Amino acid sequence: MEMCTSTACLVTILCIFARSSAQGICHHDRQSHRDAGFSGQMEGNCGNVPYKISRSSCCNGNITLGLSQMVANCCGSAAYNPLNEICCNNNILTLSSTQAKCCGSVTYLTRTHLCCGGNKIYTLKENLSCCGNKTFDKTTHCCCTAPKLEVKPKHETCCQKATDLKCGSNPYNPHEQICCSGKLYKRASALTKCCGEDFYSLSDDNVLCCNGILKHNVSEQSECVGGVIYTPGNTTCQMSVRPRLGEHCCGGQTFNPHTHICCNGHSHNKKNGNFCCGSEVYDHHNQSLRCCSGHLYKLTNSSGEAECCGNLLLQYNNNQTCCSSSTNTVMYDTKQNHSCCGHYYYNTSLWSCCAEHLKPTPKPNNSPAKYRIKPLMDLIPKMCNKKVFFGKVESVALENDQRLVVLKFVWQVNVKSEKIIKDPWLHVSLDHCSSPATENGMTYLWEEIHNGEYKLLSHPVDLTSDIQMFYSVCYQKKR
Structure with a gap:
């Protein structure tokens, strides 16, 4: 077994393993998983x-x-x-009940009743439908919309034009109208398309639909990639002029990467630390500092009894609960008979949770997840001296209440002995409902808690930058 004592060596080995996978290159494991929900403006x-x-x-x-x-x-x-x-x-x-809906100022159950006109409740019967605030039997009658809304026998001429299609609670003719997320618009042509609640035409200039949001006044060459609009040729690094050869951009200025570090467009001297936390720089050896998803906090106690909840700091002695998934982290006021399901906080008498998926079927014996997974950097330095490894989920199967996971390209690391133990396959069994969800093709940090028993620890990680950061911090801590 070879010894590998440098970060560069470790990352090189990881890249070699990655290249032998189906992707064929050393790449990011879906970067959006790492950033979604943990960054961005959190004040308004x-x-x-x-x-x-x-x-x-x-x-x-x-x-x-x-x-x-x-x-x-x-x-x-x-x-x-x-x-x-x-x-x-x-x-x-x-x-x-999770099936309760509004009908005026009261609620009704959709499986037993029908709400017509927004304020009239009727007992649900087969083939019964609404026409305004009245009901009709769809086998014998129809709801005509012109010249006015009324129930007519099926042999009437207007019934031949009637349609069961609805946009929200309103009937509509798809040949003349377009329904965009419950909002009706006049369909100008076959080129009219929806973008979230808005509509546009494919022939419109300088318009781009990006992740359900309609953007105006964009270049014809612009593309939507991962929710971000990119314009080819924009290589100025936020500067009014291009940098000279060999210069690196940091916001609107250049910087020397040998002596400085660039954090979100702000240049800092490396003497003050070599890790970024948002736009600030910090020394990760300083136990009084805690970086939570780009927000730097100074701990008020030396015991370090606090943890990150997204970009917030959760004190253990307050009456709050942190719920997190791989896309979001949310803090809630603690309530009785409530539990986390991913980043949602639900009433256990209304819902049940299985593998971070809510179901409107409460179960008395349902056991919510006993722990939550965290971003990789939130696990440092606790994980530095534990028996942990990085494993990519190759395939998943269910057997009774167990989730059987096959991990491929496993890197088991014992930082203390500076050894990497390579095992191309590992079979892991998890309690399906009480364990966080996993996704094929994603790499996670795992811990062996007992012989043959494993625990999922982290959100999906990046095969290069995240793992390099993990090794770098842990090795420097050991020294």
Whole structure:
């Protein structure tokens, strides 16, 4: 077994393994998994008052504390959790069932009743449908929309033009109209397309639909890649002029990478640290500092009894709960009979959770996940001296309540002895429902907790930058 003592050597070995996979190159494992939900603007203004989007919500100029804007809906001027509550005519009601819907100011069950006209509730029967606030039997009658909305026998001329298609609660003719996320528009031609709730024509100039958001005044050459608009030829690195040969860009200035480090467009002297936390630089050996997804915190106690919750710092002695998935991390006020399912906080009497997927079928014996996975850097330095390894999920199968995972290209690392143990295959068995979700092709950090028993630790990691950072920090810590 070869000894490998340098970070560069370790990364080279990892790249060699990666090249032998189906992808054929040493590459990023879907970079969007690493960044989604953990970066970006987390503060906003509610009227003229600043507020934290990650721990409060703004509705019509009023702030609701303890519920993140990322998972809340507005009901008039108050925010609510749509998993456990419903807003009917600006009143927040507690859900009695996941199938409950609004009908005016009250709720009804969709499996037993029908709401017509937005305020009339009828007992649900076979072939019964709505026409305004009235009902009709679809086998004998139809709902005519012109010249007015009314029920007519099926032999009437208007019934031949009627359609069962609906946009939201409104019937529509797809030959004349287009339905975009519940909103109706006049269809100008076959080139009319939806982009989220908006519409556009393929023949429109300087318009681009990017991840459901319609962008105007963009270059004809622009492309939408991963939710970001790119324009070919834009190589100025945010500068008004191109840098000279050999110069590196950092925001609107150049910097020397031998003496400085660039963090989100801000240049810092490496003497102050060589790790970025957002736009700041810090020394990872400093135990009083904690970087949480680009936000640098100074701990107020020496025991370090705090952990990251996305870009927030969660103190263990407060009454808050952190729920996270590979795309989002949200902090909630702790409530009885509630539990995490990925980044959602749900009422266990309404929902059940299996492998981070909510189901509207509560189960008395349902056991939620007992732990949450974290970004790789949030696990350092705790993981530096443990028996951990990086494994890529090759395939998954279910057997009874077990998730059987085949890991390919496993790199088991014992930092203390500076050895890499290579094993091309490893078979892992997890309790399916109480374990976080895994995705084929993604690489994760794992821990062997007992002989043949393994625990998933991290969000999907990057095969080069994340793992290089992990080794670099751990080796420097050991020295």
